[in-house]
Amino acid sequence: MYLAIPRLPRWDRVKESFFSGERLKDSFPRLLDAFVLDIKIFAWSTPAILALALVLAIARSSRNPALFPIRIFVIGYIDVMRGVPVILWIYLIGFGVPGVGLERPFNSPLLWGSVALVLTYGAYVAEVFRAGIDSVHESQRAAARSLGLSNSQTMRFVILPQAIRRVVPPLMNDLVSLQKDVALVSLIGPIEILRQAGIDKAKFANFTPYVAAAVIFLSITIPLTRTTDYLLARERRRTSATRVR
Amino acid sequence: MKLEMRKVVKSFGPRSVLSGLDFDVAAGEVVSFIGASGSGKTTLLRCVNLLEPIDDGAIFLDGDEISQIGRDPNPIRRRIGIVFQSFNLFPHMSVRQNITLALTRVLEKSADEATEVAKNLLARFGLAEKLDAYPDQLSGGQQQRVAIVRALAMSPELLLLDEITSALDPELVGEVLDVVRELKGSGITMLIATHEMNFAQEISDRVCFLDGGRIAEQGPPRQIFSQPRDERTKQFLRRVQALGKT
Numbered sequence: 001m002y003l004a005i006p007r008l009p010r011w012d013r014v015k016e017s018f019f020s021g022e023r024l025k026d027s028f029p030r031l032l033d034a035f036v037l038d039i040k041i042f043a044w045s046t047p048a049i050l051a052l053a054l055v056l057a058i059a060r061s062s063r064n065p066a067l068f069p070i071r072i073f074v075i076g077y078i079d080v081m082r083g084v085p086v087i088l089w090i091y092l093i094g095f096g097v098p099g100v101g102l103e104r105p106f107n108s109p110l111l112w113g114s115v116a117l118v119l120t121y122g123a124y125v126a127e128v129f130r131a132g133i134d135s136v137h138e139s140q141r142a143a144a145r146s147l148g149l150s151n152s153q154t155m156r157f158v159i160l161p162q163a164i165r166r167v168v169p170p171l172m173n174d175l176v177s178l179q180k181d182v183a184l185v186s187l188i189g190p191i192e193i194l195r196q197a198g199i200d201k202a203k204f205a206n207f208t209p210y211v212a213a214a215v216i217f218l219s220i221t222i223p224l225t226r227t228t229d230y231l232l233a234r235e236r237r238r239t240s241a242t243r244v245r
Numbered sequence: 246m247k248l249e250m251r252k253v254v255k256s257f258g259p260r261s262v263l264s265g266l267d268f269d270v271a272a273g274e275v276v277s278f279i280g281a282s283g284s285g286k287t288t289l290l291r292c293v294n295l296l297e298p299i300d301d302g303a304i305f306l307d308g309d310e311i312s313q314i315g316r317d318p319n320p321i322r323r324r325i326g327i328v329f330q331s332f333n334l335f336p337h338m339s340v341r342q343n344i345t346l347a348l349t350r351v352l353e354k355s356a357d358e359a360t361e362v363a364k365n366l367l368a369r370f371g372l373a374e375k376l377d378a379y380p381d382q383l384s385g386g387q388q389q390r391v392a393i394v395r396a397l398a399m400s401p402e403l404l405l406l407d408e409i410t411s412a413l414d415p416e417l418v419g420e421v422l423d424v425v426r427e428l429k430g431s432g433i434t435m436l437i438a439t440h441e442m443n444f445a446q447e448i449s450d451r452v453c454f455l456d457g458g459r460i461a462e463q464g465p466p467r468q469i470f471s472q473p474r475d476e477r478t479k480q481f482l483r484r485v486q487a488l489g490k491t
Binding site: 139144146148150238240 | 318319320322323325326327329331334335336337346347350351379381382396399
């Protein structure tokens with residue numbers, strides 16, 4: 001590849017529009033600045049998503065017959081939020097809610113864009129948690145209840161800790177996906193990295209800023225995934241005796 | 246603790262497992278339940294612990310009906326320990342945490358007090374050095390002994406043992422049964438569902454043969470095993486003997 005690609009007939013043109021050193025040097029600081037906003041949105045949305053998802057998953061897994069209406073509501077909510085593209089929710093909530101005449105700072109598209117992310121990702125992640133809760137064998141519940149633990153204590157100390165450990169990989173999958181979808185919030189206004197890259201691209205008719213943005217995204221998502229893998233492996237080593245090779 | 250079961254009925258869908266079972270156990274008595282797979286041994290124990298709601302009849306603990314619908318099961322379960330066939334230790338917790346969880350969260354003991362209880366019981370059953378091990382790091386026999394300790398830590402008045410050696414390798418059965426032998430000496434009331442006929446004969450004050458969701462025959466172990474009266478008991482024991490299990 002290293003040898004073949006430069007021989008392509010228009011490689012020089014592509015190289016200049018996508019991998020220009022000069023454009024990179026010029027754009028990179030602006031892109032990094034803009035990326036801070038992506039990280040902020042990610043940072044405040046993630047805890048909210050996890051909390052919302054956990055509440056939804058617990059409500060959906062509850063067995064109390066009195067909570068049947070809540071279960072139905074949660075199932076409906078998850079179906080609706082997952083059934084519509086994230087980008088549509090960002091438009092609908094980001095433009096729609098401030099439209100009712102909220103005053104600053106409550107009319108910010110940044111706020112409502114984030115809320116849209118939280119509400120949609122909350123639904124996706126809730127299903128991940130629910131799968132985890134369902135995967136814990138019924139006998140664990142029996143053991144906990146037989147010791148006199150209440151339903152909620154059983155959930156908190158016995159079921160959830162096991163469920164969450166099991167779903168960390170799919171959970172990270174969703175968080176990596178969120179990390180990228182944060183960029184969608186730019187479509188209703190806020191200037192984050194993708195938007196900034198778009199501006200720079202338009203100004204200089206050069207695609208290098210997009211490539212730079214891609215590299216910046218990767219610089220976050222790859223360490224994030226590797227760290228989780230490491231933590232999980234360490235946990236497994238701690239709690240189990242031998243590994244089958 | 247005195248336990249009475251009156252005309253207890255339990256079905257799973259169309260399958261009737263307990264069909265009008267009557268049973269009494271006196272304080273300090275050790276009773277074994279034998280019978281074919283599916284005869285209702287496990288279900289009986291799970292009903293006593295309220296893990297399975299009964300469909301009809303009543304269960305009394307010291308004269309108090311515990312099987313009423315809507316009654317909070319937690320205070321009752323505190324008085325009744327159960328050990329399961331598959332151990333059911335919490336895999337994400339160390340031995341110490343497995344034992345102290347209910348002590349601190351249900352009986353509201355301090356962490357130090359609870360650890361003290363755990364240490365003493367583990368030492369009593371030769372598991373002192375396993376305090377901070379995780380279930381995965383223990384043999385099956387050790388796991389089951391920890392599960393017994395976990396149940397005992399709550400100081401139950403009644404202990405239910407649900408085929409506690411059935412999931413163990415033959416060479417590990419002995420160490421678990423030794424624990425039960427020691428417990429008998431302590432005077433705790435025990436209900437034991439088991440396939441170990443020799444053990445049932447040795448440890449029990451009374452043996453009940455379950456068939457078709459009822460007690461077909463009960464009596465002192467010597468009588469049940471050497472002079473069974475009921476035809477079904479005879480057949481069952483002959484089958485078991487043919488399998489070489491006694």
